[in-house]
Amino acid sequence: MIRNTSKILIVDDESFYIDVLVDLLKDEYRTVVAKDGEQALRRALASPPPDLILLDILMPNMNGHEVCRRLKADPATRDIPVIFLTIKSEVADELKGFELGAADYITKPMSPPIVRARIKTHLALCAANRELADQNNLLESRVRERTAELSRTKDVAIYCMASLAEAHHAETGKHILRTQHYVKALAEHLRHHPSFAHYLDDNSIEMLFKTSPLHDIGKVGVPDRVLLKPGRLDPDEWELMKQHAQHGHDALLRAERELGTTDFLQLAREIAHTHHERWDGTGYPRGLAGEEIPISGRLMALADVYDALISKRVYKDSMTHEAAVRIIRESGGSHLDPEMVAAFLEIQDVFLDIAVQFPDNDIARAGSPSPDTDSGA
Template structure:
């Protein structure tokens, strides 16, 4: 019964005698192809024959074995094919040169048939094992990536649910969360080349901003309903209670850090929750810090949150037009807001209009 080939072997030699011996020796167990020069060998491969192993004579006219091996190893798609040199040169320097080029083994002519069979079998088995391991690694990486994406989606859902809970207590909607997320991202992307921001605002940090922005008002869950839901103007004592939501948000996120460990996400979320009511001139709360003392994340959220509060309907006010809201932001340059952030807001305000329409509340006009 004919035995199935267990691999593909390319024999490259310019001596017919050795080709005939090797074909007879290996043909029963492998699919064998033959080339009588280095150039012919590369043509066989480039025409689609992908060997599992190459038996390569060193001394050939034209393109010699060293040149063929060097070209194979320089080609990413071919570099993993094991090469066994066939040569009459048995000196150490010649062997070392071959190994430096990437050869897997050396067989000295005249060779022993059992040795040839054993080494061919061993190197093909090793090559197939490497291929199988590579395939498994690719599959494992894909599964890890899928799991990572699943965890990220779960995290995003949890963040959104927590943020939505805080916002709905204040008669706001999840669309406020979406709008402010995208406002902050748009501002950050517009500032990536600004000298004051380019060291911090990279793709990874902007992604953290986008994910953590929804938690900016999570501290509102700690504010009493009588204050949070009051339809009219707050008195002095009520306003002091309302301002505590920044501290409550910071404490909630610190508790999460204490329980589960810190992360870049929690650090950025804490900066935003605690600092988005600070003002550039130092007149904000809760710390009264100013200018560069205010984290970048909080400075961006300050503009995003203020703009959205202005254009949104509240029980105590109708929605402002974009023009009215934009003018208030511009008037706050260097007082309430970081001047550089206001400048990019002015430059990309059409993007704010687009975001407001895309994530509009039902009463948006």
């Protein structure tokens, strides 16, 4: 009766050694035999695969060294321990075998106790390595799950914070979702553009997507009488409205000082502070111009302008997609980065798809009347 379920593949071109090994191991292991290299490679790929291979070196056509090299080159067989069987005992031959990935050597003529002991040792090592790998995989899986949970928690917190800011005025949570996706779509389209490739990679685009909902967090510091005014703001009210970019910057800076600086908070602060700067330098709060405005702020500006144009606010009606595109086209080089405007024009249908995917009831549809209005704050 076999006492061990381990499967041993015996590879030798001499029937005498095969018979010796099969007789030696048959009561303790399941044995499979191959009489040349090609047959050995095929049987190593069988299901279930062998747990260990006893491999003769001196075989015709394909010697044991070549068989071992091929086994270790194949992901399906590279982890199977290989013990060479050889009449050679030169150090150079042993070194070559170990360099190819062999686990051990057994010299012919073979000593039964040594054969059993080495097989037992290497099967135990292999089992321990598999258990360790399984534990590592389980740990990595738990870490991934925990990281994903923390990421989801952070996303929820960001969305709630941004929604609270939006709750003070006419914009909605759908505005947050739309502008997130506008920014990501535009960034993805520009990632290989010579002016932006140095900045836009997978990580930075994901960070832009995650942080963009906080662009108007500073509006919590603007009085409701200004945010909710059903008409144009007077000069004093406009000055109060413009302060929201600085409020957002300052709030996120305080968070950095309390919690420690992170790339996330730095980018969120940059977006909140600069998304109302204008390419021609007439924006706020700092009057930055051209490439002085961070790429993140320029991306957010275009996304925010488009969404403001197509959305109804307390101070204006909504505008059609076509009318919004016309205004953005005309804003290139004045309000908006002209290269970003060119990219927007190439993917304007993607913006429209996003607007349709996350609609407010009062978003204008393509082809509906478009009033004469500006892009708001």
